[in-house]
Amino acid sequence: KNGIKIMSIPFLIPESNSAVVWRGPMKAGIIKQLLSDVVWGDLDYLIMDFPPGTGDEALSACQLIDNPTGAIIVTTPQEVSLSDCRRCIDFCHKLNLPIIGIIENMSGFVCPGCGEVSDIFSSGGGVKMAQEEELNFLGKIPLDPTFMNFCNDGIKDISEYNKNIVIQRLAEISKKIETNKSNNKKEKTMKIAIPCVEGKLCMHFGHCQEFFVAEINEESKEIEKSESLTPPPHEPGLLPKWLGEKDVTLVIAGGMGGRAQDIFAQNNIKVIAGAPAEKPEDVIKAYLDNNLQTGANTCDH
DSSP states (O other): TTOOOOOGGGGGOOHHHOOOOHHHHHHHHHHHHHHHOOOOOOOOOOOOOOOSSSSSHHHHHHHHSSOOOOOEEEEOSSSSHHHHHHHHHHHHHHOOOEEEEEEEEESEEEOOTTOEEEOOOOHHHHHHHHHHHTOEEEOOBOOOOHHHHHHHHHSSSGGGGGGGGHHHHHHHHHHHHHHHHHGEEEEEEEEEEEEEETTOOOSGGOOSSSEEEHHHHHTTTEEEEEEEEEOOOTTTHHHHHHHHHHTEEEEEOOOHHHEEEEEEHTTTTTOOOOOOOOOOHHHHHHHHTOOOOOOOTOOOO
């Protein structure tokens, strides 16, 4: 369909309403067939969609594919879904399967009349889980009746609908996944940013005069190079994007508001708050040596 190759069991059964009642070995056998007997040809990506949980299907696929790129975990904002996804994360860790990131689906409802997004199922659960598990947060996708109609009607060319919020979010998520793929090639290094004032860590993030940005060799735990950067004007959401463009993956701050931390998480930047007002080199060394002492978040609002 439109250049995308698709294979699914419903294509192979006589009646669309027929149930497929198979035990584990049958499932494993058909997954092997879908991987090895389908003439896939040259592919950019092979994406496998599994039901929620840690059942036979996902286990079989992980065992049958050599060196899979990774898993994308999709949750909804509610705790009942988050708890299932935490088990999926543990499942991936036990199989040494890299986790590309987390997507929060059903994150708000788009009113077809005014376009306003309402959090009918709450929002932010996926962001919080990504922070807790130290995983990339890829984005939020709201429920949108207009987009559902696109799916049901089988629209071929979505380029004329690129102002649709779901299509925009999916494009942003795709870019983050591709960036993650590129970053995996240089996973031996990380970048840490410290907001500073007068040469020391700034206790209030919004008052910093400059950022000390250090590139760290994760194997030797040493600073390979560093620079002091003057930040752009402090506008809502600007600093996380600016630091993300500079490949920063961790910010260590004295204090930072909860809303700012959420925005950093959405840009795949981890935040540690409550650090002491010391020289940035000393703060980074303490962090790398697992000796960083953190106290209260001085501006948690």
